[in-house]
Amino acid sequence: MRSARPHPARTVTVAFLGAVMVGTAILLLPVSRAGPESPSLLTAFFTATSAITTSGMTVVDTATYWSDFGHVLLAVLTQAGGFGITTIATLAGLLVSQRLGLRGRMMTGVETNTGLAHGDVRQVLVLAAIVMFASETVIATIFATRLHLAYDVPLGQAIGEGVFNAVQAFNNCGFSLRSDGLTSFVSDWWVCVPLTLGVIVGGIGVPVLYEIGRQTRRPAAWTTHTRLTVGGTLVLLVAGFVAVLGFEWGNDETLGPLGVPGKILAAFVQGTIPRSGGFNTVDFGAVNEDTSAIIVGLMFIGGGSASTAGGIKVTTFFLLAYVIWTEVRGEHDVVIGRRRIAEATQRQATAVALLGVATVATGTLVLLAMTDGVPFDRALFEVMSAFSTSGLTTGLTAELTTAGQLVLSAMMFIGRVGTVAVASALALNTRHRLYRYPEERPIVG
Amino acid sequence: MRSARPHPARTVTVAFLGAVMVGTAILLLPVSRAGPESPSLLTAFFTATSAITTSGMTVVDTATYWSDFGHVLLAVLTQAGGFGITTIATLAGLLVSQRLGLRGRMMTGVETNTGLAHGDVRQVLVLAAIVMFASETVIATIFATRLHLAYDVPLGQAIGEGVFNAVQAFNNCGFSLRSDGLTSFVSDWWVCVPLTLGVIVGGIGVPVLYEIGRQTRRPAAWTTHTRLTVGGTLVLLVAGFVAVLGFEWGNDETLGPLGVPGKILAAFVQGTIPRSGGFNTVDFGAVNEDTSAIIVGLMFIGGGSASTAGGIKVTTFFLLAYVIWTEVRGEHDVVIGRRRIAEATQRQATAVALLGVATVATGTLVLLAMTDGVPFDRALFEVMSAFSTSGLTTGLTAELTTAGQLVLSAMMFIGRVGTVAVASALALNTRHRLYRYPEERPIVG
Ligand SMILES: [K+]
Ligand SMILES: [K+]
Numbered sequence: 001m002r003s004a005r006p007h008p009a010r011t012v013t014v015a016f017l018g019a020v021m022v023g024t025a026i027l028l029l030p031v032s033r034a035g036p037e038s039p040s041l042l043t044a045f046f047t048a049t050s051a052i053t054t055s056g057m058t059v060v061d062t063a064t065y066w067s068d069f070g071h072v073l074l075a076v077l078t079q080a081g082g083f084g085i086t087t088i089a090t091l092a093g094l095l096v097s098q099r100l101g102l103r104g105r106m107m108t109g110v111e112t113n114t115g116l117a118h119g120d121v122r123q124v125l126v127l128a129a130i131v132m133f134a135s136e137t138v139i140a141t142i143f144a145t146r147l148h149l150a151y152d153v154p155l156g157q158a159i160g161e162g163v164f165n166a167v168q169a170f171n172n173c174g175f176s177l178r179s180d181g182l183t184s185f186v187s188d189w190w191v192c193v194p195l196t197l198g199v200i201v202g203g204i205g206v207p208v209l210y211e212i213g214r215q216t217r218r219p220a221a222w223t224t225h226t227r228l229t230v231g232g233t234l235v236l237l238v239a240g241f242v243a244v245l246g247f248e249w250g251n252d253e254t255l256g257p258l259g260v261p262g263k264i265l266a267a268f269v270q271g272t273i274p275r276s277g278g279f280n281t282v283d284f285g286a287v288n289e290d291t292s293a294i295i296v297g298l299m300f301i302g303g304g305s306a307s308t309a310g311g312i313k314v315t316t317f318f319l320l321a322y323v324i325w326t327e328v329r330g331e332h333d334v335v336i337g338r339r340r341i342a343e344a345t346q347r348q349a350t351a352v353a354l355l356g357v358a359t360v361a362t363g364t365l366v367l368l369a370m371t372d373g374v375p376f377d378r379a380l381f382e383v384m385s386a387f388s389t390s391g392l393t394t395g396l397t398a399e400l401t402t403a404g405q406l407v408l409s410a411m412m413f414i415g416r417v418g419t420v421a422v423a424s425a426l427a428l429n430t431r432h433r434l435y436r437y438p439e440e441r442p443i444v445g
Numbered sequence: 446m447r448s449a450r451p452h453p454a455r456t457v458t459v460a461f462l463g464a465v466m467v468g469t470a471i472l473l474l475p476v477s478r479a480g481p482e483s484p485s486l487l488t489a490f491f492t493a494t495s496a497i498t499t500s501g502m503t504v505v506d507t508a509t510y511w512s513d514f515g516h517v518l519l520a521v522l523t524q525a526g527g528f529g530i531t532t533i534a535t536l537a538g539l540l541v542s543q544r545l546g547l548r549g550r551m552m553t554g555v556e557t558n559t560g561l562a563h564g565d566v567r568q569v570l571v572l573a574a575i576v577m578f579a580s581e582t583v584i585a586t587i588f589a590t591r592l593h594l595a596y597d598v599p600l601g602q603a604i605g606e607g608v609f610n611a612v613q614a615f616n617n618c619g620f621s622l623r624s625d626g627l628t629s630f631v632s633d634w635w636v637c638v639p640l641t642l643g644v645i646v647g648g649i650g651v652p653v654l655y656e657i658g659r660q661t662r663r664p665a666a667w668t669t670h671t672r673l674t675v676g677g678t679l680v681l682l683v684a685g686f687v688a689v690l691g692f693e694w695g696n697d698e699t700l701g702p703l704g705v706p707g708k709i710l711a712a713f714v715q716g717t718i719p720r721s722g723g724f725n726t727v728d729f730g731a732v733n734e735d736t737s738a739i740i741v742g743l744m745f746i747g748g749g750s751a752s753t754a755g756g757i758k759v760t761t762f763f764l765l766a767y768v769i770w771t772e773v774r775g776e777h778d779v780v781i782g783r784r785r786i787a788e789a790t791q792r793q794a795t796a797v798a799l800l801g802v803a804t805v806a807t808g809t810l811v812l813l814a815m816t817d818g819v820p821f822d823r824a825l826f827e828v829m830s831a832f833s834t835s836g837l838t839t840g841l842t843a844e845l846t847t848a849g850q851l852v853l854s855a856m857m858f859i860g861r862v863g864t865v866a867v868a869s870a871l872a873l874n875t876r877h878r879l880y881r882y883p884e885e886r887p888i889v890g
Contacts, residue, residue, distance in 0.1 A: 293806075347791070350772075440669040
């Protein structure tokens with residue numbers, strides 16, 4: 001009976017591995033490369049993995065290494081990877097919703113409310129596509145217009161850059177057509193605000209967008225998932241903004257030289273981006289240690305479920321915060337806004353978060369063991385960036401050996417595909433024993 | 446009704462704060478100081494906190510800064526702190542055991558088996574005292590004999606050093622009467638083995654020692670708590686040994702210059718010590734980045750519950766590993782050796798571990814924000830060492846500003862007293878609502 005079920009974990013893994021292989025093959029063609037030499041297999045593989053997982057990490061300079069054809073291909077791979085992961089995660093959510101919904105009604109009368117329960121598959125996917133194309137069109141239009149009018153970029157090139165950056169922003173990826181990233185636009189509100197809003201909307205997730213679309217006027221009727229995601233996102237945006245602004249205010253290499261409006265804009269952008277858009281308007285190799293530590297934390301949390309963002313997800317993080325708060329208060333039920341959180345869901349959140357910690361810790365150790373002279377904090381930053389598909393870098397990635405690049409590729413893949421696969425597998429797991437063992441309570445702490 | 450209950454959390458906090466104040470006052474007396482100057486208030490406070498919490502972190506050179514009187518006082522404070530925390534934690538465990546035992550039998554027939562349920566208070570405390578004095582006597586005798594016979598140390602001084610180091614070892618503290626710590630004994634089996642075994646026995650915890658003492662011949666009858674602690678400790682000892690041996694084998698500043706037996710001995714010692722004895726036979730400022738990362742992890746895990754070791758505790762860590770394993774397998778009950786782990790205990794373990802992560806993350810951030818030019822990895826190492834009361838140092842602590850020293854003092858206190866207070870408070874928490882809200886299952890991951 002078990003084997004006859006659809007297996008989202010296996011499906012998503014195979015689909016993404018296939019996409020990486022196709023992307024690698026096309027990037028290996030001479031036409032993808034600017035200049036006479038062919039790309040190395042490792043470079044093509046790393047870049048394809050980075051695009052498909054919407055990380056945006058690079059081992060070469062995207063602007064000069066790849067041809068125009070290569071740039072179009074990167075945009076297509078990014079778009080395919082971003083749309084692929086959001087729709088697969090959404091379908092897995094629907095599957096869980098429906099199965100639990102059926103069983104729930106039959107067995108316990110529990111409502112499963114993930115926000116998707118009322119929608120059918122086609123309706124949800126159509127909405128996801130509409131939001132994506134609409135957002136990208138708006139961003140591309142504003143960006144291209146600004147480039148053309150304020151920076152004298154020729155119209156054709158401006159449109160190309162506009163579309164490329166819009167795709168990168170909404171899909172929370174981080175490739176850039178300029179060798180200095182977006183650092184030359186650090187004080188440009190017309191460029192930064194649309195891109196950053198695109199990152200936020202893309203990173204909210206389909207289930208939340210769907211529910212907000214259906215019930216805009218009644219936030220009180222939102223599901224717990226939507227309220228946790230929206231509230232948690234706001235908290236993290238403010239936290240990131242305040243941290244970057246406060247810690248980098250006087251840093252000569254980042255916010256220091258900017259005027260107050262420029263500081264505010266840059267802090268808004270760089271406080272938002274770690275979860276998990278990848279473009280940078282300041283140099284992440286130059287931020288202070290404390291800012292770096294905050295960014296590593298934000299990367300780990302990431303964005304919304306079934307979104308283009310990575311990390312363990314906003315709901316996972318805040319749900320665990322509620323679990324702790326409940327324990328400290330001595331309550332039994334974990335209650336969020338008059339809704340009790342299922343114990344199975346609490347355990348899933350614990351498993352997702354701790355598996356994430358274990359993955360990042362293992363990846364950092366392997367990277368340190370395989371390289372010489374890499375400081376711990378930089379290794380952790382790059383591994384966390386890869387795992388959370390944030391794509392930010394302190395500059396280390398480009399210097400890594402083959403082994404190091406393979407470790408980061410694995411981290412990107414596990415972080416992007418693994419978390420969705422594991423989470424949906426956990427949610428669909430339903431094995432029960434027919435007997436129970438006697439209970440014990442070991443001392444903890 | 447709630448206010449009439451005994452309050453272990455408050456009791457233990459007040460008792461330890463009081464002990465720190467008394468210790469600080471006596472250390473401030475001129476008689477405690479070697480040389481004419483009085484110690485500064487901050488130095489006395491930091492050192493008293495370090496001794497009472499059995500950390501062994503230092504901001505001055507213990508050997509030359511304090512007088513003989515000061516050294517005796519440090520041994521007394523260490524002993525008081527170590528015996529205090531183990532007995533208070535044991536009493537809290539008994540309280541939980543008895544209350545849950547009563548309620549369990551009345552309501553659900555659940556056995557609470559923490560290994561203490563069969564003992565009365567006096568019996569358990571007497572055992573704890575006997576194990577402590579016996580262990581310390583054996584260690585002190587071997588150490589003093591060795592110093593006198595092999596190193597020509599005068600008998601009186603050898604006995605003094607023997608007793609001091611025995612107290613430090615069993616209480617998992619790390620003060621040293623020699624400015625170079627125990628690095629001159631790195632290849633001496635007669636010195637290293639007894640001290641390290643003392644650290645292990647002291648770090649196992651009273652409940653486990655009590656049960657092993659009662660049921661030595663029947664490990665199959667041990668409670669889950671004892672089996673988890675003993676098994677987990679063995680796993681961590683092997684892991685620490687293998688990691689230090691493998692990563693430091695060729696490091697010229699640590700194991701490199703030693704012969705193979707010396708390498709094995711040093712790896713055994715320094716793989717054991719991070720959880721959470723504090724003495725060092727190699728220089729922790731010179732270990733590789735990967736070794737350092739492993740050590741940070743081992744410090745976080747720590748030793749057994751109700752022991753002289755710190756950290757989130759062995760049972761907490763392995764219990765969470767079982768929770769994840771259960772989730773991944775799709776089982777519902779968390780089963781360890783034919784015993785089901787109570788869901789309340791799973792949630793306590795989650796809360797203890799995540800509060801630990803939050804505390805260390807906050808402490809590291811505060812330390813970074815309050816200091817200039819401290820690298821992230823060294824800040825994390827020192828904060829983790831303080832939180833887990835390991836007392837190891839990369840050399841940073843002695844260079845810290847006043848603010849930095851206060852942060853580490855707070856970390857030692859929270860790590861030592863806070864985890865026990867929180868864990869016992871959680872275990873005793875029993876508030877119930879008379880109504881339950883409808884259940885929801887937000888998407889995680
Ligand atoms: K990204
Ligand atoms: K210690």
